[in-house]
Amino acid sequence: MKEIDIRPATKADFEAMWSIFHTLVANGDSYPFDADTTRETCHDYWFGQGVQSFVAAMGDERLLGMYKLIPNQVGHGAHVANASFMVDPAAQGVGVGRMLGVHCLHEARRAGYLAMQFNFVVSTNLAAVTLWxxxxxxxxxxxxxxxxxxxLGYVDAYVMHxxxxxxxQWPE
Known part of the structure; x- marks a missing residue:
């Protein structure tokens, strides 16, 4: 099996990122985006001002997933990180999400964040809830x-922290 590398996302990754994004939001089961979300909105989401995005790739052949790391709030709440994750449906269930999650927690600590909060984890997304x-x-x-x-209609969403x-040990 080829090694999976997690690295900063580049503009050259966007086509594969768009494909994953579009596929997942079209399902309507785990992300708040509408199925007709534009490429431009997707691009801004992953590459906008202040966004750090990372991808999991198998060599130069295939993008398996991605995450973005941002402050959860501005100013006095900026010490808390927020992140969003997407894994290609063809790569789900083999540990890519876990690898991205572990990497993200490391990057958040490295960037000086003191906590991490997910604002909107769909309760029926059992794989995500269990992983987190x-x-x-x-x-x-x-x-x-x-x-x-x-x-399923209307379901709960969780805030996870x-x-x-x-x-x-936090600074004053």
Whole structure:
């Protein structure tokens, strides 16, 4: 098996990123974007101002997934990171999401973030909820019927959070 490399995303990755994005949002089961979200909106989401995006690639042959890392809020909330992940459906279930999650937590700590928060994890996305719990996140809030699932109708979304270091060691 070829090695999977996680590296910063480049503009040359965008076509493959767009393909993954478009496929996943069309499903209507885990991301808030509409199926007709434009390429430009997708590009801004992954390459906009202040966005750090990374991709998991198998050599130069295939992009398997991606994540973006941003501050969850501005100013006094910027010490908390936020991230968004997408894995190519053909690469799901083999650990790519876990690799991206571990990499993201490392990058967040390296960038000086003190915590990470996911604002909108669809409750029926059991693979994501299970992965984030295994990687140390807890559900800190439930948004009742906040997501309109394409097959299930209105379902809950979770806010998930993790401290990235001991608050007793945080700068003042």
């Amino acid at each position: 719990k295994k990687l140390g996140f807890t559900v800190v809030g439930t948004l009742p019927m906040a997501y309109r699932h394409a097959q 993790q401290l990235l270091s001991d608050p007793m």
